[in-house]
Amino acid sequence: MSGSVVLLHLAGAIALLLWATRMVRTGVERAYGDVLRHKLRATMRNPFMAVLTGCALSIALQSSTAVTLLVGSFAGAGIVSGMSGQLAVRGAEIGSALVVKLLSFDLSLLVPICLATGTMMFMATERRSWRQFGRILVGIGLLILSLEMIGEASEPLRESRLLPVIVDYFSTDPVTAYLLAAFITWLFHSSIAAVLLLVTLAGRGFIPPELGVVLVLGVNLGSSVIAPLLTRHAEPGVRVVPIGNLLMRGAGSLILMIAFTWAKPPVAYLGSTVPDQIINAHILFNCLILIAGIPLAGLIYRASEKIVVLGTPPDPAESLAAAELSALNESALDTPSQALANATREVVRVCETVEIMLKRIIELYEKADAEKIAALAALDDRVDRKHQAIKLYLAKISARQLTEAEALHHQELIGACVKLEQVGDIIVRNMLAHVQKKLDRGLEFTEEGWRELSRFHASVLTNARMAFNLLVSRDPETARQLVEEKDRLRALEKEASQSHFLRLREGTAKSVETSSIHLDTIRDLKQINSLLASIAYPVLEEQGLLRGSRLQAS
Structure with missing residues (x-):
């Protein structure tokens, strides 16, 4: 040989x-x-x-x-x-x-x-x-x-x-x-x-x-x-x-x-x-x-x-805190295709901030302090600022003559931007309030309850990343998968709720103490997933894959 x-x-x-x-x-x-x-x-x-x-x-x-x-x-x-x-x-x-x-x-x-x-x-x-x-x-x-x-x-x-x-x-x-x-x-x-x-x-x-x-x-x-x-x-x-x-x-x-x-x-x-x-x-x-x-x-x-x-190189954000880079270039407004591309870039940046918020919130459920809670709330303020700037920029674009495709893309960006702002509000106004309640009362989840929450959150985070990628790729298969995941999350929510109520019937002390936080968190995560899944609808509708509010059979 x-x-x-x-x-x-x-x-x-x-x-x-x-x-x-x-x-x-x-x-x-x-x-x-x-x-x-x-x-x-x-x-x-x-x-x-x-x-x-x-x-x-x-x-x-x-x-x-x-x-x-x-x-x-x-x-x-x-x-x-x-x-x-x-x-x-x-x-x-x-x-x-x-x-x-x-x-x-x-x-x-x-x-x-x-x-x-x-x-x-x-x-x-x-x-x-x-x-x-x-x-x-x-x-x-x-x-x-x-x-x-x-x-x-x-x-x-x-x-x-x-x-x-x-x-x-x-x-x-x-x-x-x-x-x-x-x-x-x-x-x-x-x-x-x-x-x-x-x-x-x-x-x-x-x-x-x-x-x-x-x-x-x-x-x-x-x-x-x-x-x-x-x-x-x-x-x-x-x-x-x-x-x-x-x-x-x-x-x-x-x-x-x-x-x-x-x-x-x-x-x-x-x-x-x-x-x-x-x-x-x-x-x-x-x-x-x-x-x-x-x-x-x-x-x-x-x-x-x-x-x-x-x-670690010095953080440019610290030395140039006042200079926040924006893709919303006013000089591009007379060219709608370029202006819409700029708006898309800015929406993607909002996606990155929302992803950080969604990733950090579950960490706060396990170990939180006032500094980390304040930092997460500050990220929501950033999302709100960018949301307002993008809406104003898109309003200026709409005053120009748009083709049918540009008009559809314009409406899609408005919808995505609104949904991202709503996701940020759910994380800060609802889920962060649950974190504060758990911290103030010194509550702890049961091992099984925490495992359910972690698994549910991991699924929502995965779907969020698919939704963010979809804004750029507009891939029909990804859009279909995202909507199908919405149904799977609904079944997973039902399973988690049934397991939780079973622990309540058994009288598990930790389950009783954290019951409202557990159920409210599952509900909030499901609502976030639904908002992000709806980003797929324009892509599916454009491809003729959406019938009413449901997917057509393959």
């Missing part, structure tokens, strides 16, 4: 490994994401529980990077402290190392079981939770299968004359080997996939133990770089935890690599075989980083904050 064919088979096996890992993570996030997030928020105040929760989440999501991003977003929203977030990430790294250990056993019998069972579950039902669990099983089966494929694909390399030369070179140049492992891990965006690849190749005798330890340290460097790069454009608060992980894990791997190549300690104590030595070195490294990270958590957190502040 030629070298190019061997590399092609190896590349395909590695691609399947990465896809399977992503499939498992996606299935877990879709089926149990809300539960996992709720558990994370509830346990992060205890340092010991933060470590355990991070470890469990990493095992479930098959990715320490996913946990780092999740914890970073919570820290940025003020839901968890930065120090607790650092400890949760430490636990997540150990969790990902344990996943590698688990997958190193002979699990070949699970491949047909997982593939057959998962496929049957996915195809035999429309229930979302069962389908996602089927997806998880299929992903696990493909993950194990990919490891077998990597082993088989690399078997012809035993006869290669070039491979021993390459291995000998990297054995004498640990720095290059260390950086190459870091680059491959960043390329894979998965330390689990990178270490599993090393373990499989080591099992075929391609990697000596000393080089394996150096490569594992490089993998940990590469893994610590992924989250900071993915969050480089995020808010400063979100970036603190990923930067702290880079400081601790990345710097730790560099220090230990230098110490290992200088002292050259024996690696036999790590295991009887090279694959065991690589896996155990990976676990040992992350345990050492956890032990060192507990007393250094405060120092690392403060250093991360300073680095984030230094790397």
Whole structure:
């Protein structure tokens, strides 16, 4: 078999490994994401529980990077402290190392079981939770299968004359080997996939133990770089935890690599075989980083904050607060097509502000203070100002001679602008009042009640983004999907209300205390969804896909 064919088979096996890992993570996030997030928020105040929760989440999501991003977003929203977030990430790294250990056993019998069972579950039902669990099983089966494929694909390399030369070179140049492992891990965006690849190749005798330890340290460097790069454009608060992980894990791997190549300690104590030595070195490294990270958590957190502040450019809004950019150019009014394009740009900006409001309001339900409440109310003031400016600009456009298409677009923008202003009012006048009531009375939702609200809000937020995109794309399929989602939300509201009244009949104390807030919030979110879904009607009507107030059959 030629070298190019061997590399092609190896590349395909590695691609399947990465896809399977992503499939498992996606299935877990879709089926149990809300539960996992709720558990994370509830346990992060205890340092010991933060470590355990991070470890469990990493095992479930098959990715320490996913946990780092999740914890970073919570820290940025003020839901968890930065120090607790650092400890949760430490636990997540150990969790990902344990996943590698688990997958190193002979699990070949699970491949047909997982593939057959998962496929049957996915195809035999429309229930979302069962389908996602089927997806998880299929992903696990493909993950194990990919490891077998990597082993088989690399078997012809035993006869290669070039491979021993390459291995000998990297054995004498640990720095290059260390950086190459870091680059491959960043390329894979998965330390689990990178270490599993090393373990499989080591099992075929391609990697000596000393080089394996150096490569594992490089993998940990590469893994610590992924989250900071993915969050480089995020808010400063979100970036603190990923930067702290880079400081601790990345710097730790560099220090230990230098110490290992200088002292050259024996690696036999790590295991009887090279694959065991690589896996155990990976676990040992992350345990050492956890032990060192507990007393250094405060120092690392403060250093991360300073680095984030230094790397954050000054906000133009602060230095040029009086200069608010507007697309409503008066000189374009004599050209209606250009003026309508300007108005569309400004409406899209209002969409962005409303999306921020809708995203932040659910965070305030869980943890609110006077400063955050005032900040959200200020966003509504911005929406009102832009709403008035857009209405005045559109009124001036209507005084010009418009074609039929321009007149329809003009009416569509007016309708969208009014609906966006109404959504902002619902968030501030209704939902923010619920937040204040919950804060003043010290109320807490039940775990099931909060999960229902979070799921309902997530659906409304997803639909809002579709509606905002529709203003620009005017895609009929998106419009149809948006209206269909309105019916699904109606069924979801009915289901949530029935569950809530069932908890009331059972006498759950928290359900009684938060009953009005829970039901009113569901009602407000449904009203917001209805307003945004109506943005799709002009597009559907233009395409002849709307009959009365209902969709025509496809």
